[in-house]
Amino acid sequence: MPDFRREQQHGGRVAGVDEVGRGPLAGPVVAAAVVFAAGVPDDLASLIDDSKKLKPAVREAIAARLPDVPGVEIGLGAASVGEVDRLNIHHAAHLAMQRAVARLPAMPDHVLVDGNKLPSFGCSAEALVGGDGLSLSIAAASIVAKVVRDRIMARLDVRWPDYGWDGNAGYGTQAHRRALVQVGVTPHHRKTFGTVRRQLELAGAAGQ
Structure with missing residues (x-):
């Protein structure tokens, strides 16, 4: 179980940051930053x-x-499907993290990030592999980001019900991949991701 030791060691306002949505075929990347100031x-x-x-x-x-x-601060950030396709998923995830930290009430004294690479936050920061299992702040951020992203995908599912996004959150389940073939690609799909890109290529070839 995660604990609060790393936050206490650093002192001050320490933000835990995590993102959700690197792997799905559709939808934004969502990040959260959480500070337990008290x-x-x-x-x-x-x-x-x-x-x-x-x-x-x-x-x-x-x-x-x-x-x-008491003392909890939460910042949310996201990177759109267009940004994922333009920047690549790695840089889009970092952009979402930066936006989440920027939306905290004030810049934290230190940032703990789940993963092995760090975006620039304008303050001291460190990456923790498996951080959502080590730090309570990171784990809380992972929960907030997951809840927010799942809600986004559930709302998109209302308009685009064929892909099962309310259940699969945009991940490439068998039903989702089948809908891509049968129904096609939506504006919310990541067109640079292999499965989606191949479907676009097939659709383009069929239309020639």
Whole structure:
């Protein structure tokens, strides 16, 4: 389980940052930054974990509670499908992280990022491989980012129901790939991703 030791070692306002949505075929990359300026209540700390390990209802409950915790600051950022295609997914994810930190009430003293590479934040920062399983701030950020992105994809699913985005969040499930073949590519698909790119090429060849 993640803990708060790294935040306490650095002191000051330490932001945990994580992003969600590197792998999907559709939808934006969403990042969150979370600061526990007054520490983490014990009962909340016992619930927070890497978002991938938590059931959706638990993620929703934690995300709903976080804004009411004294001293908590939350920043959200995203990179659009167009930015993913233009910049590549790696740089788009870093852009989303930078935007999340920039939307905190003030620049943190230090940033902890899940992963092995760091974007520039304008303050000291470090990358932690598996950080969402080590740092409560990063884990909280992973939960917020996951909840927000899932909601975005569920809203897009209302207009584009063939792809199952309310259930697969844009990932390349068998049903999603089948819909790409049968229905085609939407404006929300990442056109530089191999599966989508190949479908566009096939559609273009068929239209010639």
